[in-house]
Amino acid sequence: MTVSTNSKRMTRQRRLVLEELKKLKNHPSADYLFGVVRQKMPNISLGTVYRNLDVLVNSGQALKLDLAGGQCRYDGDMSPHHHIRCSVCSAIDDLSESAVAGIDKPRVSGSDYVVTGWRMEFEGVCPRCQRAKAENPGSQEEASHTVHAFPNMSVTQPESEE
Ligand SMILES: [Zn+2]
Ligand SMILES: [Zn+2]
Numbered sequence: 235m236t237v238s239t240n241s242k243r244m245t246r247q248r249r250l251v252l253e254e255l256k257k258l259k260n261h262p263s264a265d266y267l268f269g270v271v272r273q274k275m276p277n278i279s280l281g282t283v284y285r286n287l288d289v290l291v292n293s294g295q296a297l298k299l300d301l302a303g304g305q306c307r308y309d310g311d312m313s314p315h316h317h318i319r320c321s322v323c324s325a326i327d328d329l330s331e332s333a334v335a336g337i338d339k340p341r342v343s344g345s346d347y348v349v350t351g352w353r354m355e356f357e358g359v360c361p362r363c364q365r366a367k368a369e370n371p372g373s374q375e376e377a378s379h380t381v382h383a384f385p386n387m388s389v390t391q392p393e394s395e396e
Contacts, residue, residue, distance in 0.1 A: 250275055251286040255296055256310035261317070261326040263305040299326065301355055320360035329356060 254270050255262070262270070268283045287308055290296040297309040299317060304324050309317075316329040334356075342349050359367075 247275065247278060247282055248286040248289060250278075251283060252290055252295060252310060255287075255290075255308055258310070259328075261299060261307040261309050263307055265305070267308065301326065316354060316356060318356035318358050320363055321357050322359055322363040325360045325362070327360065 251267065251271055254274075255267060258267070258270065260266075264280070264284050264287055267287070268278070268280045271278055271283060287296065287298070291298045291308075295310075295312070297312065299307040299309060301307065301317065301319050304319070307326055311328070314331055316331070316334050317326050318329050319326050337354070340352060
């Protein structure tokens, strides 16, 4: 039977995934974590990283952060804390419980759901993005120009457009 060798390998991979996740403080996406783990275990696949993350999340060893407007991110820090997401660069940082005040535990009534938890998402601009904006106030506007089309301006056509 190959089951035991398979499960042994799975365990080794899972341990590495969890180890590296705990080391990273940036709440990595699965893609990012894959890049880190692959340096220690070159044969590991992205699918394996996803599968192991799922197992770790389901067994309560890691957190999956489904924050709005981005890829799923993962957290190996299971101590109670909140998260804040930078609306500019999507960085996710920790907010300690004590840093957040004025929240009473909300109660839900009039729902047929069995409520098992709740989550709150803070949004802001991270210190790095604040500095970047202060040093180069025009950069934000330039970035948005490249996203939006200006129908009246036909002076420079992007090469990719037909
Ligand atoms: Zn930022
Ligand atoms: Zn966290």
